Amino acid sequence: MTTAKPASSSSQAGEFDLGALLAERGAERYELHTKYLNHQLPRMLHTIGFDKVYERGEGAHFWDADGNDYLDMLAGFGVMALGRHHPVVRRALHDVLDAQLADLTRFDCQPLPGLLAEKLLAHSPHLDRVFFGNSGTEAVETALKFARYATGKPRILYCDHAFHGLTTGSLSVNGEDGFRDGFAPLLPDTAVPLGDLPALARELKKGDVAALIVEPVQGKGVHEAPPGYLRAAQELLHKHKALLIADEVQTGLGRTGDFYAYQHEDGVEPDLVCVAKALSGGYVPVGATLGKDWIFKKVYSSMDRVLVHSASFGSNAQAMAAGLAVLSVMENEQTVAHARATGELLKSRLTALIDKYELLADVRGRGLMIGIEFGKPKSLKLRSRWTMLQAARKGLFAQMVVVPLLQHHRILTQVSGDHLEVIKLIPPLVVGEEDVDRFVDAFTAVMDEAHSGGGLMWDFGKTLIKQAVANR
Template structure:
C-alpha cells in the first residue's frame, strides 16, 4: 500500500517555532547558543534573490550568500525549473553501469570556462573536491607531502583538514596527512620545501577566505614554475572564489596561470543540490584511471547525480545569459570604491580590500584616546570583538546579514549574491556608515554591547 503524502508545509507550520530547540537537542548544541547570544536567532520564513523575509514580511539583505553558495541568489527560477524538469523526466539515475548524458554535458560546459583544463570529477561538496585533488596529486606524482598556506581553509574532512591553516580546526584530530604550511606569497619558503624532493603539490586559495587576503601579484605564476621545476603540481582551491565570485570565472585566470588541478563547488549548485567538481589536466586523470582494473579507484556514491547535474547546467546557463560574472566585476568595483572612500573618514576603519564581490573590511587601532581605550579593552578580552560589534547592529537595526571573516580577526567579509545591483550597494553603505558613526561617538548601545562581549569572552577563558 503506498504511503500517504507527506505535507511538509503543514509540518513546518506546526513545528517551525521549535527550530532552535530541535537543533539544540538533536544537532550541534552550541550553534543555537551562539545565535541566541548575538541575537541572531531570527525566524526567517522565505527567501528570494538576495533577500530573506521573516513572518512579519520584514526584508533582510543577504551579504553572506550561504558562505558563497547562492551566487544567483535564492530560488533562481531557471535553476528551480531545471531541477523540477529533471525530476519529472524519471531518469534511470546512478545505475552505475551506463554513462548518463548529463555529467558529460556539464563537464563540457564547465571546461569551456577553463579551456586550459581537460577533465572533471564530480563529487558532492567543496571538501570532497579538495580530497579528490589531494589524492590525484599524490598518485600522479608518487609523492606523499602537500604544501599549503598559513591561514588557509580547504575543508574539514581528514584530508582537507590536513591542509587547513588554522590550528583551532585541526586541534584534537591528529594524526593527519603529511603536510607543511608556508606563508602566502613566500617563494623562498616554497623553494626550501621543494628541495626536499617529497612534495606532491601546493594547494592555495587565490584569495584566502579568512581575512580576504589575495596572493601577491605574480606569485601564483612564479609558484607554478617553481613547482613544475621540481615535478610537483599546483592545486587552486576555487571553492569560494570560483564561478564568478571575484569578477572572473576563476580567480586564478586573473593571474595568467594554468593550475594542474582546480577545486570548485558552492555556487555551481545554483543553491539547490550539493555538488563538488575537481577539474584537471588530462594526464593526471589518465594516470589515476590507468586501466579497467582502476575504473572505480576514486568515485562518489552520489557524484554526478541527475539533480546536481541539472542544477549546475542551469547555473552555467544563467551565468552566460545574465552576464553574472561581468556584474560581479562591475558591482564589486563600485562596492569597494564606495567603502574605500570611508577609510579616511573613520579612524577605526583600516582597509578595504578584495576582488569582485569578495570584499574584506578591516578595522584597526584608532588614534584618539577615547576610542583607543575601548578598542584596547576589546582586544585584551578577545581579538575580533569589534568586528562582531559591527555585525550585530547591521542585522538588528538595518536587517543586513554579514559575518566576521574568521576567528580572532577584526575583518568583516562580504560575499553577497553575484546578482546584486547598485540598490543593494547603496543600502549596505548607508547602513555601514550609520554604524560607524555610532562607533566613533565612543558610547551608546554599540559599546554597551561591546562590554557584554568582553564579559562573555573573559568568562569563557
C-alpha cells in the same frame, strides 16, 4: 512563528505532507536544533541576537516572520551566487525530477555529467577532465589524492591562514590551528606564507612535495595572492615535478570578477582546480575537481582501477541539471561582468570611508569578495576601548559591527574568521546598485555610532567580553 502552505485537502490519511509538518512543528526550530544537532549554534545565535525566524528568500533578499526585508551579504557562505530561488535553476530541477531518469545506476553513462563537464571545462581550456563529488571539501580531497598518486610524493604544501575544508585530508591543509586542534594525526604537510617564493623553493628542494594548494584569494581575512606569485609558484612547482592546485571553491564561478580567480594573472594554468558552492545555485550539494588528462589517466590507469575514487551521490542528475542551469544563467545574464562592476562600485564606496573613520584600517578584495578590516584607533578614548576588547578576544569589534548591521539595518554579514577583525562580504552576484547604497549607508551609520564612543554598540561589546571570558 512559521507559516506554510496548508495541507492539501486531497492528501490521503498518513501521506507525508511537508507543508503540514512545517505548519505544525516549524516554530520548534531552535528547540529541535538544541536537542538533536549542534547545541552550541542556537546558543551562539541567541547571544548575539541572530536567532531570527526567516520565512522565505528571493534573489539577494529574504524576509522574516513579520515581513521585514533583509539584505543578504553572505550568500549562504557563497553558495547562493545567483541569489535564492532563481527561476531558471528551479525549473531545471523540476524538469529533471519530472523526467524520471534512471539515475545513479552506476553501471551506465548518463548524459548530464558529460554535458556539465564539457560546459565547465570550456571556462578553463587547459584542463581536460572532471570528477564530480558533493562538496568543496570533497573536491579538495580528490585533488589531494590525485596529486599524491600522480606524482608519487606524499607531502602537500598550503598557505598560512588557508581554509580548504574540514574533512581529515582537507583539514591537513587548513591554516587555522583552531580547526586542526584535537584531530591529529593528519596528512604530512607544511605551511608556507602566501606570496613567499623562497619558502616555497626551500620546501620543494626536499623532493617529497606532491603539490601546493592555494586559494587565489583567501577566504579567511580576504587576502589576495601577490601579483606574479601564482605564475612564479607554478614554474617552481613544475621544475620540481610538483603540481599547482587552485582551490576555487569560494572564489570561482564569477565571485572575483573573472570566472576563476586565478585568471586575474596571465599565464597561470593550475594542474587541478576545485569548485563547489555556487555550482548548483545553492540547491543541491555538488563539488567538482577539474584536472589535466595525464593526471586522470594515471589515477584511472586500468579497468581494475575504474572505481578507485568515486562518490555514491557524485554526478547525480539533480546536481548536474542545476549546474548546467547555473552556467547557462551566468552566460545569458552576464553574471561575471556584473559581479566585477558591482564589486568595484562597492569597494570604491567603502575605500572612500577609510580616511573618515579611524577604526577602519583597510578595504580589500576583488569583485564581490571584499574584506573590511578594522584596526587600533588613534584617539585615547577609542583606543582604550579597543584595547579592552582585544584583551578579551581579538575579533570582538568586528562582531560588534556585524550585530547592529543585522539588528538595526537588517543586513546579514559575517566575521571573516576566528580572532580576525575583518568582515567579509560575499553577497549573491546579483546584488545591484540599490543594494550597494543600502549597505554603505548602514555601514556608515554603524561606524558613526562606534566613533561616537557611546550607545548600544559599546554596551553590546561588554556582553561579548563577558561571553569571551566565560568561554576561556
